[in-house]
Amino acid sequence: MKVVLLSGGSGKRLWPLSNDSRSKQFLKLLKSPDGRPESMVQRVWRQLASCGLGRSAYIATARSQVDVLHNQLGPDVPLIVEPSRRDTFPAIALSVLYLVSEAGVPSDETIAVLPVDPYVDDAFFERVQQLDFVLRDSGADLALIGVRPTHPSEKYGYIVPESAVSGRTYADVRRFTEKPSADEAERLIAEGALWNCGVFAFRAGFLLGELRARGLPAEYRAFRDAYDRLTAISFDYEVVEKVRRAVVMPYEGAWKDLGTWDALTEEMDGPVWGRGVIGPDSDGAHVVNELDIPVAVLGVPNVIVAAGPDGILVADRAASPRAKEVANEIRQRVMYEERRWGWYRVLDYAKLADGNEMLTRRVCLLEGRNLSYHVHRKRMETWTVLSGRGLVVLDDHQFSIQAGDVVRVHAGCRHSVKALSELEFIEVQSGSEVHEDDIERICMRWEDIPNRHSPA
Amino acid sequence: MKVVLLSGGSGKRLWPLSNDSRSKQFLKLLKSPDGRPESMVQRVWRQLASCGLGRSAYIATARSQVDVLHNQLGPDVPLIVEPSRRDTFPAIALSVLYLVSEAGVPSDETIAVLPVDPYVDDAFFERVQQLDFVLRDSGADLALIGVRPTHPSEKYGYIVPESAVSGRTYADVRRFTEKPSADEAERLIAEGALWNCGVFAFRAGFLLGELRARGLPAEYRAFRDAYDRLTAISFDYEVVEKVRRAVVMPYEGAWKDLGTWDALTEEMDGPVWGRGVIGPDSDGAHVVNELDIPVAVLGVPNVIVAAGPDGILVADRAASPRAKEVANEIRQRVMYEERRWGWYRVLDYAKLADGNEMLTRRVCLLEGRNLSYHVHRKRMETWTVLSGRGLVVLDDHQFSIQAGDVVRVHAGCRHSVKALSELEFIEVQSGSEVHEDDIERICMRWEDIPNRHSPA
Structure with missing residues (x-):
């Protein structure tokens, strides 16, 4: 079977x-x-x-x-x-x-x-x-x-x-x-x-x-x-x-069917997931919080508060299945995403007065994984390595990085990074557009990156 | 008088x-x-x-x-x-x-x-x-x-x-x-x-x-x-x-006396301040949202939702004066602060497995203002300039910066920055401690920084 x-x-x-x-x-x-x-x-x-x-x-x-x-x-x-x-x-x-x-x-x-x-x-x-x-x-x-x-x-x-x-x-x-x-x-x-x-x-x-x-x-x-x-x-x-x-x-x-907040919260291990405090007069309240900041509920029984990088929902238990209607109304860049190589979370986005855009992400590459070898045309990136060790290729030249190192990737530069151990970095993108579509992939596999072993 | x-x-x-x-x-x-x-x-x-x-x-x-x-x-x-x-x-x-x-x-x-x-x-x-x-x-x-x-x-x-x-x-x-x-x-x-x-x-x-x-x-x-x-x-x-x-x-x-959320929201220009949607069955609800992500309220009448860098409050109007009790319970780093030179907002903080800490901030220096000339002992900082023009001094050497530039400040390095036009940058701090107390001020005024005019 x-x-x-x-x-x-x-x-x-x-x-x-x-x-x-x-x-x-x-x-x-x-x-x-x-x-x-x-x-x-x-x-x-x-x-x-x-x-x-x-x-x-x-x-x-x-x-x-x-x-x-x-x-x-x-x-x-x-x-x-x-x-x-x-x-x-x-x-x-x-x-x-x-x-x-x-x-x-x-x-x-x-x-x-x-x-x-x-x-x-x-x-x-x-x-x-x-x-x-x-x-x-x-x-x-x-x-x-x-x-x-x-x-x-x-x-x-x-x-x-x-x-x-x-x-x-x-x-x-x-x-x-x-x-x-x-x-x-x-x-x-x-x-x-x-x-x-x-x-x-x-x-x-x-x-x-x-x-x-x-x-x-x-x-x-x-x-x-x-x-x-x-x-x-x-x-x-x-x-x-x-x-x-x-x-x-x-x-x-x-x-x-745990497809709605009222059904899902009933199967949670307790009323609070993540950082949260439920005060008095709030029987039946649930907090599901993926953010780093605390949620406090005061005097609202049967409320479900779901907070994540994309937004914050405050719904009565009975109204919570209607979250879909709200989601359809709100246009929002995806702020957290899991990818084959790990995950990223958008920390900040702004469109500046001069029309340029900037986006700051925290990126985690799982041990052994790598980004594709790729190019951006409309933005530069700065990576500040927070933890872990890795290998970077910039325009076919390879070098190693570790916590404290800073990597600058100019627009038009071919680049990739591979995690030797779980690798976290802050990435600051800035340019005329900072969108996921601005990517030209050269190859996906680390082994296929040309000349990646630079002379010592 | x-x-x-x-x-x-x-x-x-x-x-x-x-x-x-x-x-x-x-x-x-x-x-x-x-x-x-x-x-x-x-x-x-x-x-x-x-x-x-x-x-x-x-x-x-x-x-x-x-x-x-x-x-x-x-x-x-x-x-x-x-x-x-x-x-x-x-x-x-x-x-x-x-x-x-x-x-x-x-x-x-x-x-x-x-x-x-x-x-x-x-x-x-x-x-x-x-x-x-x-x-x-x-x-x-x-x-x-x-x-x-x-x-x-x-x-x-x-x-x-x-x-x-x-x-x-x-x-x-x-x-x-x-x-x-x-x-x-x-x-x-x-x-x-x-x-x-x-x-x-x-x-x-x-x-x-x-x-x-x-x-x-x-x-x-x-x-x-x-x-x-x-x-x-x-x-x-x-x-x-x-x-x-x-x-x-x-x-x-x-x-x-606009000292409590119920009194303050009554003087607001409408039910939503910042990004927010109040759905049906939520008469008397107010959203005050300083975050970049949207807040949605569904089926909770008379609720006050206040969301900011420090946390999220969900309170019934009548219970909202008790926000103070919650604030006293929650220990939280200040995430947004206005200073004489501008403001900063904490985007991310993490304590890593190796005990090191990291903090990412978005910093805005108002035109003409400067940070004090100071030193950190326990952390390095990386600044990626997003917009504006400025002058930086590192260990008594001065140079100019603009959008796209990256400045690295190692632990122990004397540093300051002055905004020639409103200057925004992303600052990544990483080290054994990333706390406001880790600062030794040498002088406050730009004019007092020694030898800041380096030879051309």
Whole structure:
């Protein structure tokens, strides 16, 4: 069996901590068993490994998330990168074709598809493992996991089985119902309906057949080349709801969608994350603070304060799911970003009276990583090294740097830096434009930089 | 007549925007008639000038406020600097002695004493001018201004006149009453009582007599030298409440103490100062934001959000006067400071794994101003010039700098910089300690720096 995790989302519902390049699954607001901050994707990846699925798992994602996935899960995490965003049917098809055409997975192998961010017990992944058996035992086209509802939620989709599945491993699916009213949800639950948690399995060959039936290429490279022209449509809509026969297996444990501040703060280890003080008369208040400065809450019960480099949200618990609306209204440069080589944080930006711009960043390069060898046309940079040791190349000449050193990179100068140990520096950019687009990459790999060994 | 403004206060009630070096009177949250941001001290100074009292006014203050007063009111503002903090009786006595002993003010001249931050109409200062007449006309020791109460406030002190003063210029004071209950306040108002706004006038000679009666020096230098040993006591307590005869003149216009967030936000030009969005269901919410990032409020009515380099306060309007309690709990380096030469803002601070510290600041030197010539023992500094032109001296050698230049100042290097035009730079400090205390000043004035004209 292979597992495909779907990693997408712009994460605006968790503004200001999530943004276009840092979706909700990458926020390190949870705690790992050894007490370190952990993101949702790190938690799921750890859980997959601990139940023996680690080596079978792939992540399907967009180009914009490649760096942060490498940063959080390591450089070896197997990724299937979508050429563009086309919803889940094309993404899943691309993944299956990659596994069959490129990774040599046989067409009768079971493929289990999961969202990248379910907040669940480890027992959930045991259920995922059992999908292989269920699929073969039932002979169905699709095997799903349904979560046993704890309350008549109006937010979820429901899977209605042919017969109650208590005491049985699985049952046939009778129908699907999206976001019912509370009354309707109560009737569905009485009928034995389960929450659809977006987890399903099928045999690789089943999907190849589905593609052929639609006149789509059933080979990886051809499909990838056609990708940008495909219709964006969800797998649920295009396949799950139309399938000949689907079965569902119940899961009785904890399951949560931590996609909004009210849901996420409930799973936090305490009311304050980061620097913060919650004063009297503020029952139910939560502070999530990524900034270096303290947050104080006085006399505001049930408020959620989320503060990060991109902004500050002050929302009543019930209003907090509307953070997305605010995020859409506010135009803001991304102030914190994780990249394949480490992370940076914007400390200051200003447009000066003479039209020139300046930007100050704190940059951290992880041990062994390097920036691409590149050029800026419209700005100069000054690096003041704070800690660590590294190698710098300027116009093909290499030298070493350490804490206290200052490096000046003039506009038009080819440059790169590699961290020998974790390397932090303050970078001051100044010029007619200080934008990420002003970059010409010469090569990505340190080994490919020409003549980088200067004469001693 | 001379006017003495008392400028004190740690301003913790307006945390996080005010702090030990930036008291509430220095926050530029009001708007001047020409639409520019204005602080309370700038407003009062402008009002004094516009009613002809500008050239008669002095500010009594502590050393810690000298820089910010020069910054906001100009280098020529006449200051009387207290050697230490000793409450208002010693401060007023010091000021009067300075005027008599050093500025040649005759002992029968009227001295009017005002807090530095009354939020009042211009008419208030016309009343201040009339104190001179009232004092001479009545022959009383003290003439006070009493504000006509608008409601039975429990927060203020009340001045009870011998007879109602409506239609008359002034009346004798019968007694003072501090912070009455609401019922008591209603009875006082029915009696014709006025709010004590801390404004009073007396003749210089009266105070000299008071000092002699207490066995205290009645000469400026002797008094100043004894200052640190004086008892800290308020002028109200030591003089006003014990005086033979005091009269009070009513003032009917607007008067407010903008010392808490709920009072201050009511005088703001709109609900949002700085970058902010107030969403639906948030009636009565106010955002005061000094940061570069946006604040969004969702579904929290009557909340006050104050965000600045020192921290973020989220308080219900009614709870906001308790900001002081929070400020006392939080230990935080001052992140923004106005100095005689300009201002700086801390962008980043970190203590590294090897024990070294680093601090990044954005620094602005006003045109013509200079830093002292000084040395740091425990840190190096790197300056990247963002805008403007200036002169730098390093170890007695002078050179000029402009946008794009980088200056390195090693530990132990004597250095200074002067702005030829407004000069901004990013300063990265790194070393075993990056604290303001690590400074040895050689001289303050640019002219006194030795050999600063290096050979061409």
